[in-house]
Amino acid sequence: MAHRAVPRLKLKLRTDMVSYHPPKHFEKKIPAGDDRTRLVCNQCEWVHYENPKIIVGLVPIYKDKILLCNRAIDPRQGYWTIPAGFMELKETAEAGAKREAWEEARVQVEINALLGVYSIPRAGQVHLIYRAIMDKPEFAAGPESHDVRLFAWEEIPWDNLAFLSNHWALNHYYESREWDSFAPFGVPSEDVEEVAGHST
Amino acid sequence: MAHRAVPRLKLKLRTDMVSYHPPKHFEKKIPAGDDRTRLVCNQCEWVHYENPKIIVGLVPIYKDKILLCNRAIDPRQGYWTIPAGFMELKETAEAGAKREAWEEARVQVEINALLGVYSIPRAGQVHLIYRAIMDKPEFAAGPESHDVRLFAWEEIPWDNLAFLSNHWALNHYYESREWDSFAPFGVPSEDVEEVAGHST
Numbered sequence: 001m002a003h004r005a006v007p008r009l010k011l012k013l014r015t016d017m018v019s020y021h022p023p024k025h026f027e028k029k030i031p032a033g034d035d036r037t038r039l040v041c042n043q044c045e046w047v048h049y050e051n052p053k054i055i056v057g058l059v060p061i062y063k064d065k066i067l068l069c070n071r072a073i074d075p076r077q078g079y080w081t082i083p084a085g086f087m088e089l090k091e092t093a094e095a096g097a098k099r100e101a102w103e104e105a106r107v108q109v110e111i112n113a114l115l116g117v118y119s120i121p122r123a124g125q126v127h128l129i130y131r132a133i134m135d136k137p138e139f140a141a142g143p144e145s146h147d148v149r150l151f152a153w154e155e156i157p158w159d160n161l162a163f164l165s166n167h168w169a170l171n172h173y174y175e176s177r178e179w180d181s182f183a184p185f186g187v188p189s190e191d192v193e194e195v196a197g198h199s200t
Numbered sequence: 201m202a203h204r205a206v207p208r209l210k211l212k213l214r215t216d217m218v219s220y221h222p223p224k225h226f227e228k229k230i231p232a233g234d235d236r237t238r239l240v241c242n243q244c245e246w247v248h249y250e251n252p253k254i255i256v257g258l259v260p261i262y263k264d265k266i267l268l269c270n271r272a273i274d275p276r277q278g279y280w281t282i283p284a285g286f287m288e289l290k291e292t293a294e295a296g297a298k299r300e301a302w303e304e305a306r307v308q309v310e311i312n313a314l315l316g317v318y319s320i321p322r323a324g325q326v327h328l329i330y331r332a333i334m335d336k337p338e339f340a341a342g343p344e345s346h347d348v349r350l351f352a353w354e355e356i357p358w359d360n361l362a363f364l365s366n367h368w369a370l371n372h373y374y375e376s377r378e379w380d381s382f383a384p385f386g387v388p389s390e391d392v393e394e395v396a397g398h399s400t
Binding site: 023025043044049050054087089092134184198 | 220223225236241243246248249250251252253274281286288289290291292293295313314317319321326328356381382383384388390397398
């Protein structure tokens with residue numbers, strides 16, 4: 001069902017993090033009327049407001065199985081993940097999650113619950129992760145995936161998941177798999193400290 | 201209980217929207233390895249990735265009353281709103297909502313539910329709005345508010361609310377006021393078209 005594709009690198013994951021690699025002519029200062037340090041271009045005084053970004057994704061379910069993607073791009077190339085990525089402008093969160101599922105796993109789904117709202121201050125991200133149903137076992141590796149496969153719960157490659165947030169989403173899916181309507185899960189209490197964004 | 205404060209203008213709401221007022225030396229083009237048009241500085245090739253921003257806010261409840269703020273800043277100066285604003289780096293969504301409640305209404309609350317997850321593609325925003333309990337009727341106008349007041353449901357100034365999203369949050373609060381745990385509401389179906397972000 002799945003096939004390999006030539007990975008197509010995207011700059012998004014790396015150049016996006018301007019805090020870590022801003023151009024040399026950006027300096028940190030407090031703009032007039034503001035109360036926080038921001039990155040400001042010292043050539044044109046343009047203020048780069050950097051706010052948390054939204055990651056949208058979903059857990060695609062076919063019968064009792066879960067669809068995972070093997071990443072063809074860094075970070076965590078070769079590891080397994082649910083389809084997820086940066087939400088873009090001009091889309092809703094649900095549309096973004098479905099777009100990512102199509103881009104990474106060539107799968108079409110129906111969203112039926114918001115599974116998790118995970119704040120990750122360390123990464124400047126909030127993840128909105130949905131539960132979604134596949135009505136047919138049709139999927140294929142998109143350009144950012146080496147492989148895409150359906151896994152029974154007992155087959156999930158726990159030691160080779162790409163991100164801590166994959167563990168949360170999969171376990172929260174499993175815990176709520178027979179619930180119709182429920183409050184979304186947050187970051188598990190044991191991981192809150194791990195993902196905290198302590199002021200520097 | 202509430203008092204007036206001298207408004208302190210913040211640039212955040214306006215200069216943040218770089219799409220509408222980018223510096224002249226930013227041009228729209230597709231960066232190498234990407235598949236979307238982005239704003240790129242033609243002097244240093246730095247890519248300004250612009251993704252949706254998160255608005256965090258809450259409906260503060262004291263007994264059966266709801267705390268609203270009269271805005272001292274544009275947009276919608278003089279209109280009433282729940283405390284809400286841009287989520288910042290290094291905080292969780294809940295911490296951001298509580299920070300906004302403190303900044304705008306000098307109120308301390310306990311969050312007890314995620315009330316709404318509202319995607320507003322037209323504005324490039326996702327709103328995460330919580331339900332929160334005040335254990336004392338203590339509050340005051342922060343620098344961005346002219347006034348802060350508790351309103352009974354029948355007293356809510358519907359014709360003078362600042363934003364459409366205030367209507368959603370207040371009605372969703374009222375509908376779920378006796379529920380302990382529930383799936384957050386989304387944009388009401390009758391308003392989805394109004395806030396859609398059609399590609400240009």
